[in-house]
Structure formats: structure tokens, C-alpha cells
Amino acid sequence: MTRAACFVIACILSAAAHAAPSFDDVRANWRSSDWLLLDRNGETLQRTRIDASARRGDWVALADVSPALREAIVVSEDKRFYEHAGVDWRGAAAAAWANLWNTRTRGASTVTMQLTGLIGDEGRKPAGRRSIGEKAQQTVGALWLERTWRKDQILEAYLNLVPFRGEIVGLSALSQTLFGKAPSGLDEREAALAAALVRAPNASYGKVAARACVILRDMNGLRAAGHSRDPDPCANLDSYAQLTLTRSAAAPALASGDEALAPHLARRIAGEAHPAAGERVRSTLDARLQRFTRDTLSRTLAELNARAHPRNVHDAAAIVIDNASGDVLAWVGSAGGLSNAPEVDAVLAARQAGSTLKPFLYAQAIDEKRLTAATLLDDAPLDLATGGGLYIPQNYDHDFKGWVSVRTALGSSLNVPAVRALVLVTPHRFARTLVALGLPLTRTGDYYGFSLALGSADVTLASLANAYRALANGGIARPFFDLAGHASAPAGQRVFSPQASFIVTDILSDNNARTRTFGFDSVLATRTFSAVKTGTSKDMRDNWAVGFTSRYTVGVWVGNADGAPMWDVSGVTGAAPAWNAIVNYLHRRVISRAISRAPDAPPGVVKARVAYQNDVEPARDEWFLRGTEMNTIGLTANAAAGTEADAHARRRERSQSAASPAASPDASPARIGAPTDGTIFALDPDIPPARQRVWFERTGGSGQLGWRLDGKPFSRDARAAWLPWPGRHRLELVDARGEVIDSVGFEVRGAFARTAAPAVK
CATH class of the missing domain: 2.60.40.10 (Immunoglobulins)
Structure with a gap:
């Protein structure tokens, strides 16, 4: 070779050195077509596609690629990949000789040469025959890559950058879209099919299957006639290829399995934060809790719709909030394949609250010193005039309980005493309290009237659960957070006093107070301390169970997204079993930090022994705001x-x-x-x-x-x-x-x- 030729080659290599990026640069510049929602520990919860120009997944390390696929790519595209220095001169000579005699043969481009086109300007040019100048540039680039990159880096970058079929680019997108699994799990047949797509990405099913068959035979060494009695790896490959390649056209996204755990929260965050393609957004969710909550709701729906006793229930939702930080640990907007509207986020859907507003009503009445936990309310027929007649709230058996204490009335969810309590508080003031708690009331209390005591206002599961969190935090309402890295919790707004919050919490955790309605063996009772209330809206459209432990607030909704009524679903058969399962899961570890404990009595509350005249209720110890305590409670002469x-x-x-x-x-x-x-x-x-x-x-x-x-x-x-x-x-x-x-x-x-x-x- 003359000095001039050597000088020219040296100049070309020097120019290639300045033009070719490093492996680290290529990997750092890779962008997925999706943004990823991560849990608090970095685990992927949800993929959401943004870039419509191509479908790209995450960058995959070569160590996470199945050995079968690595072998299939080398067998198919570059048999001497580990022997040559970027250019397969033997293959190039064979290709030139074949072209001289017009014989069809595979191209001489090595994996390294193809990679230079993928990372340079040529990667943006349409596929087809390349000019002699482009081939020369590709050859020089391959020689330089082999001098600066390792073989494993070249193969890793190639697998991540190579286009496959349609809009699919890179192994991650191909593996998830066509096979529904990670690249590490591809078997020989899947690997051969993937490798066949590199040569002819948009070929017909038959041609792809034929090419995959050749690759499989090469991988299995079945070229020799002596192996004819071995199982044929190409059996039924045509139908398998057609079934697999059909998925690429129908797949809406790369998310599958545990990468589709939080679609509703992802949609909410996308609308507020507008993440870019390839961005990773860390949320406050816990992936394991999110998975358990989703599966629990699905199981609940399946049980409610058992063939023997179908209940016409198709949707459920749940939210879990950390009491101290306000972090949302689970957000399941819809669960189960039975849903008629899986895209509806039931955590944010406004629905009638039912009896779940009663704890706030009694807390306000106690704070205003209009009632105590021991005060007697008359659970007797209450006729309220309406436009169509008399409205008579009912209890379980219509045989009204008579005079009952506030503790019994709230624990057993009696309706008439709640209406009487609202008469004392007034709907106007109670509505303002609910708004202060963060509930999305759109009308004044006068609009709802006394039906507000029974939950006629529309609320969301998220706002309702966060309002119960205010009781858990001693009466202070604060916002919740669904993104990690937020600032410390704000001071919040005090809605109830610590004393009233404590007394209502004590009632909601009292299993004895629930016995008149729910019996002793109630699903509302948990292994450790919890305070809970159920509720069901008019015409059995919505069923709620909302409550808290010392560390978490859990809200569950069961119903139908389209508003259809359920059949014979009560507070303890609908949402409550799922609520109980989630609470017990949260406190499943028998260690001190996992145990939920009842709150300590704050200053300003006193415990007194109360006796009722005429044995209206059994004598008991009761909590009072200081200055309101009493030892004997009786009825007036008229009563x-x-x-x-x-x-x-x-x-x-x-x-x-x-x-x-x-x-x-x-x-x-x-x-x-x-x-x-x-x-x-x-x-x-x-x-x-x-x-x-x-x-x-x-x-x-x-x-x-x-x-x-x-x-x-x-x-x-x-x-x-x-x-x-x-x-x-x-x-x-x-x-x-x-x-x-x-x-x-x-x-x-x-x-x-x-x-x-x-x-x-």
C-alpha cells in the first residue's frame, strides 16, 4: 500500500474518531417512547406512551438479554462477529463474487457496520441499497468502532437500536409488544422470530416464518442428515409467526402485567406534570401494596358476582394514605375484568357519601357542646314533610330503638338520631365543616337540607378518605400527595378539636357500639386498632368503607361506574371485606412499628362512669370534654x-x-x-x-x-x-x-x- 493510500485511510479513521460517539454517549442519549411512573422505591408501576413516531422501550443491558436471542442474532446477521475486527472480509469477498455472477446471497454488512448506520446520520435514511461511498463510510466507521468499543458493547447497542417491525425499535419494545415478556425470558423460537425480523421487518408472515426456520435449524445444528429423527423446530412455525406478529398492530402500549399497576394515577399525573418521553416520575405509591390492593378488589368483585348469588357489582376502587406524611401509598381507580368502564377513575368520581358523613356531624356537635358521647337521642319515627308525602328514615327492622346514646347511634349507624343531631348543628354550618375537610360540596347546606346527615352530598373517594385522615390526625385537615419529593406537610387547617376527634375515633373503634346493627362478629373488627365507618348511597348505587389505623387511612368504594344499582349489597358485604383485608395486610408484621395502637387521650378529655336511669343503656365508662361530664343520665318527665x-x-x-x-x-x-x-x-x-x-x-x-x-x-x-x-x-x-x-x-x-x-x- 502506498504512503498516499495509508495517509488517506488514516485521515478517514481520524475523521471517524471525531464523528463516532462513545458507547456511554449512545446509551445516555437513548429515549424511550414512554414515560414511566415509578413507585417510591423505583419499581415501575405504569408505562404511558408519548412519542408516536416510534415505539421504544427501556435500554436493555446485554446481561439481561436471553442467550438464545444473542445466539440467534449472531447466527442470522454475523456468524463471524467474534472473529472479525469490524469488517468480515471473507463475507465481503463472497458477496462480491456472487454479485459478479448475479447470484443472490446475504449482504456483507456485519453487526458492527449496521450499528454505524444506526448511530449516525444514515440511521435516519430509508432502508435500501447503499451507494459505494456510503458503504465505504460504513466500513471505516465499523473499523473505528471495533477499536474503541468492546464486542459486548457493540452487540448491546445494536440490539437496542435496531428497528424490527412497523414502529417497533429496539429489543425491549419488541419483546414486550410481541411476546409480552422481558428480553431475558425469550426462548429459542421467539429469539429466531425476532432475529428474522431484522433482515425483513415488514415481510409477510410466511417469509418471516421461513427465515426464522433457517435460523432455528442453524442454531440447533440440524443441517446434517443424521439428525433427521430429532424433533423439527419449525413445526407449526407459520401459524405461530402469524399469531405473534398480529399482536404488534393491536398492542396499544408496552405496559403489561406489573407495568400496568396504576393507569389512573398515571393519567392524573400526566395531566398535571406533563412528563416527557423517557422521563421517570417517582410517585409515593408502594408497588407491593398497590398490587395487593388491586388483587383484593378483583377478588371482592368475583365473590360478589358468584354465579349462585350475583350482586350486579362491576367496579371497585381504593386509596391508602399515610396519616403522618399524606403520601398516597395505593391508588386503584378500577379493578377487575368485570368493569364496564375500566377507564373511569373511581377514586376521583363524585358519588353520594351515604352514612360516611355521620362521624363529622357528631364531631362537630361534640365540639359545639351540643352533644356528648353519652347524650340520649330519640330513635323514634321522625316525619319530615316532602313534596310527595312523609319522609320517614328507617332503621334495620323499623322497630325503632327508642332512646339511644350518641355512641350507640354513631356506632350502629342509626339514621333518625343523625337527623336529630343535624337539627342541632344546622345543615348550613355542617356543610361549611365538610368543605373545610376538603370535600367537594358544590351547594350550600340549605340546598341539601336535613338529608345531608344521611350523606346526600356527592364526594370523591380521595377526598372522603383524606377527611377521615383529619380525624386520625387530631382534627387537622391537610392535603395528600401522590408524587415523591414533595415538601414537608403544611400546617393544615384545624377543623375539629383534638378532644372531639379522639371521642369520635373511640366510638368508631368500639365494636360494642356497633352490635345493634352489625353484631359482635363483624367484618369491621380488625386484628389491631382501627376506626371505621361504612355507608351506602340511595338506591344501592355506592357502597363505602372508610377508616384509619394509627398509621394509615384506607378508603374502599364498591359499585358500578355507570351508576346502576347493586343487588342486596350492604355496608358489611360490599366494601368492608376488602377494607378489612387491606388494613390487615398493612399491619401483617407482628412487630412494634407495624402494630396499630389506639390514640392516647389528649388533655381536655376526662373519663367518667355513667349510669342511665330506667336502664336505657348499661352503665359504662365514657369520654367527655372537660366540663361536660356527668354520672347519671335520665329522661325528662315528658320523655x-x-x-x-x-x-x-x-x-x-x-x-x-x-x-x-x-x-x-x-x-x-x-x-x-x-x-x-x-x-x-x-x-x-x-x-x-x-x-x-x-x-x-x-x-x-x-x-x-x-x-x-x-x-x-x-x-x-x-x-x-x-x-x-x-x-x-x-x-x-x-x-x-x-x-x-x-x-x-x-x-x-x-x-x-x-x-x-x-x-x-
Whole structure:
């Protein structure tokens, strides 16, 4: 070689040295087409694609590529990759000789030569035959790369930069899109199919399968006839290639499995932070808790829709918040394949709160010293005039409990006492309290009226759970955070005093206070301390369970995203089991820092022994705001007289029911005493339907009298219980001959949707 030729080659190599980037530069400049949502520990939660020009995944280290794929690429593209110094001169000579005789053969470009085109300007040119000048430039670039890069770096960069099929660039995108797995898990057949796409990315299924078959045979060394009895690696390869390559056109994103754990939170963050392609955004979520919460909700939906007793429940959501920091540890906006609207983020959807607002109502009443935990409220029929008749809140069995303490009323979620408490607080002031807690009320309290006590306002699961977190934090409301690296928690706004928050928390954690409604063996009871409240909205559309431990606040919603009513789902059968499972998971470790403990009593509260006159409730120790404590609680003379009169009336009715037909001739005429004409019964959706009853009562009369409901005989008892059924009904009191003595019309507005009405007995 002349000195001039050597000088020219040296100049070309020097120019290539200045033009070619280093391996570290190429890897640092790689950008995924997605942005990644990470959990608090850096684990990938969700991929969201932004760059529509190409589909690229993360950079994959060669150590994380399956040996089968590395072998397939070398066998297919560059058999002497580990022998040459960038240019396969033997292959180039063979290709030139074949071209001279017009014989089709593989190109002479090595993996290194192809890589120079991928990292330089040529990588942006359309595929096709290259000019002699471009080939020369590619050759010089390959020689330089081999001098400055290691073989493993060359192969790693090639696998990450090479285009495959359609818009897919790089091994990560190919592996996730076509095979739904990481590159480390590709087997020989998958590796051969991937390698075949390098040579002809957009070829037909048949041509790709044929090329993959050649690669498989080379990998398995089946060229010799002596191996003909071995299993054929190409069996059914055509159909497999067609099935696999079809996925590339339909795949909407690279996310799969555990890389699709938080789609709803990712969408929320994308709308607020606008992350760029390739950006990694660290959230406050915990991947393991997020996965457990998602799976728990899916299992809950499956159980609620078991074939034997389908409940028409298709959606669920949950949120977990750290009490101290406000970090959101789990955010599941939708769960389960049963959903009719999986894109709806039910954590942020506004829905009626049901009974979950009652703790805030009682906390405000205690703070204002209008009530104490021991105060008696009358759980008796309360008639509120409405446009269509009388609105009568119901309890479990319509046999009202009478005088009950605030502790019993809140723990057992009794409706009438809550309405009476709101009368003291007023809807206007209570609405302002809810807004201060962060609940998204759009109207004033006067708009909602007294129904606000029973949760007629729309709230979101996120805002409701964070409001309960205020109780856990002694009455201070603070915002929550879903992104890591936020500033320290702000001072917040005090909504309730520490004393009122403590007393309400103590009630919500008292299993004895729940017994009248939920029994002793309730799913609301957890292994360690927790305070919880359930709620169900009108017509059984939404079911809630929200509560907190000493460290976490957990909120669960179950229902239908389209607003369809559920069937026979109560507070303890819908969201509560999932809530219980999540709380127990959070405190599953039996160590001191994982155990949830009841809060210490703050200064300003005192415990006193309380006794009730006439044994209205058993004597007990009770918490009071200092200065409001009392030792004996009784009823006023009028209230006691009313209670005694009610008891006497019930005893008289029972005696009349058991009396002989030969009654006194001067008995008063028979009439229907209850319900009155035009009554509207509003069933409580938070109560199991079997526990709710409407009572038919008669006054006066003698002889064989009976009830007829909607034209069908019902009962002959003077006082009969009926399992309510939504709709308008006609109740008749008839004599022995079936003649109508009295009749009333009433309506049941309820929460239970069923396929067929039960038979009237």
C-alpha cells in the first residue's frame, strides 16, 4: 500500500474518531417512547406512551438479554462477529463474487457496520441499497468502532437500536409488544422470530416464518442428515409467526402485567406534570401494596358476582394514605375484568357519601357542646314533610330503638338520631365543616337540607378518605400527595378539636357500639386498632368503607361506574371485606412499628362512669370534654311518660292480638293505625334487607280481622311485620267476610333492585 493510500485511510479513521460517539454517549442519549411512573422505591408501576413516531422501550443491558436471542442474532446477521475486527472480509469477498455472477446471497454488512448506520446520520435514511461511498463510510466507521468499543458493547447497542417491525425499535419494545415478556425470558423460537425480523421487518408472515426456520435449524445444528429423527423446530412455525406478529398492530402500549399497576394515577399525573418521553416520575405509591390492593378488589368483585348469588357489582376502587406524611401509598381507580368502564377513575368520581358523613356531624356537635358521647337521642319515627308525602328514615327492622346514646347511634349507624343531631348543628354550618375537610360540596347546606346527615352530598373517594385522615390526625385537615419529593406537610387547617376527634375515633373503634346493627362478629373488627365507618348511597348505587389505623387511612368504594344499582349489597358485604383485608395486610408484621395502637387521650378529655336511669343503656365508662361530664343520665318527665306510654300501647296491642273473637261490643271501630295514608318509607341501603321491616298496626275493632296487601291476603295479627318492596302499595284491613274496613296507600323508596318481586305471604 502506498504512503498516499495509508495517509488517506488514516485521515478517514481520524475523521471517524471525531464523528463516532462513545458507547456511554449512545446509551445516555437513548429515549424511550414512554414515560414511566415509578413507585417510591423505583419499581415501575405504569408505562404511558408519548412519542408516536416510534415505539421504544427501556435500554436493555446485554446481561439481561436471553442467550438464545444473542445466539440467534449472531447466527442470522454475523456468524463471524467474534472473529472479525469490524469488517468480515471473507463475507465481503463472497458477496462480491456472487454479485459478479448475479447470484443472490446475504449482504456483507456485519453487526458492527449496521450499528454505524444506526448511530449516525444514515440511521435516519430509508432502508435500501447503499451507494459505494456510503458503504465505504460504513466500513471505516465499523473499523473505528471495533477499536474503541468492546464486542459486548457493540452487540448491546445494536440490539437496542435496531428497528424490527412497523414502529417497533429496539429489543425491549419488541419483546414486550410481541411476546409480552422481558428480553431475558425469550426462548429459542421467539429469539429466531425476532432475529428474522431484522433482515425483513415488514415481510409477510410466511417469509418471516421461513427465515426464522433457517435460523432455528442453524442454531440447533440440524443441517446434517443424521439428525433427521430429532424433533423439527419449525413445526407449526407459520401459524405461530402469524399469531405473534398480529399482536404488534393491536398492542396499544408496552405496559403489561406489573407495568400496568396504576393507569389512573398515571393519567392524573400526566395531566398535571406533563412528563416527557423517557422521563421517570417517582410517585409515593408502594408497588407491593398497590398490587395487593388491586388483587383484593378483583377478588371482592368475583365473590360478589358468584354465579349462585350475583350482586350486579362491576367496579371497585381504593386509596391508602399515610396519616403522618399524606403520601398516597395505593391508588386503584378500577379493578377487575368485570368493569364496564375500566377507564373511569373511581377514586376521583363524585358519588353520594351515604352514612360516611355521620362521624363529622357528631364531631362537630361534640365540639359545639351540643352533644356528648353519652347524650340520649330519640330513635323514634321522625316525619319530615316532602313534596310527595312523609319522609320517614328507617332503621334495620323499623322497630325503632327508642332512646339511644350518641355512641350507640354513631356506632350502629342509626339514621333518625343523625337527623336529630343535624337539627342541632344546622345543615348550613355542617356543610361549611365538610368543605373545610376538603370535600367537594358544590351547594350550600340549605340546598341539601336535613338529608345531608344521611350523606346526600356527592364526594370523591380521595377526598372522603383524606377527611377521615383529619380525624386520625387530631382534627387537622391537610392535603395528600401522590408524587415523591414533595415538601414537608403544611400546617393544615384545624377543623375539629383534638378532644372531639379522639371521642369520635373511640366510638368508631368500639365494636360494642356497633352490635345493634352489625353484631359482635363483624367484618369491621380488625386484628389491631382501627376506626371505621361504612355507608351506602340511595338506591344501592355506592357502597363505602372508610377508616384509619394509627398509621394509615384506607378508603374502599364498591359499585358500578355507570351508576346502576347493586343487588342486596350492604355496608358489611360490599366494601368492608376488602377494607378489612387491606388494613390487615398493612399491619401483617407482628412487630412494634407495624402494630396499630389506639390514640392516647389528649388533655381536655376526662373519663367518667355513667349510669342511665330506667336502664336505657348499661352503665359504662365514657369520654367527655372537660366540663361536660356527668354520672347519671335520665329522661325528662315528658320523655319518660312518652316512653312508658309507648310501652303500654305495645302491651295493649299484644293483648288485643291474643284476645278471643268475642270482644267487648262497645270496642272502638277498627282502623289502620300505621302506616298512615300517603306515607313514604325511605329504606336505608346500608342495612341488610332482611333486617328492615315495615310494621302494619291496627287500632280498635274486634272479631276476625286481617290484612290484605296489594290484593293478596297477608296476615291476621294485630301487628304484622312486612319485608318492604320498592314501589307503591295498597294496604287493606278486612273482616272475616273479606269486606274492606279501612285502606291506605303508601310508597317504599328503597335501595334494593331484584329481578322478581318476592311472593306475598
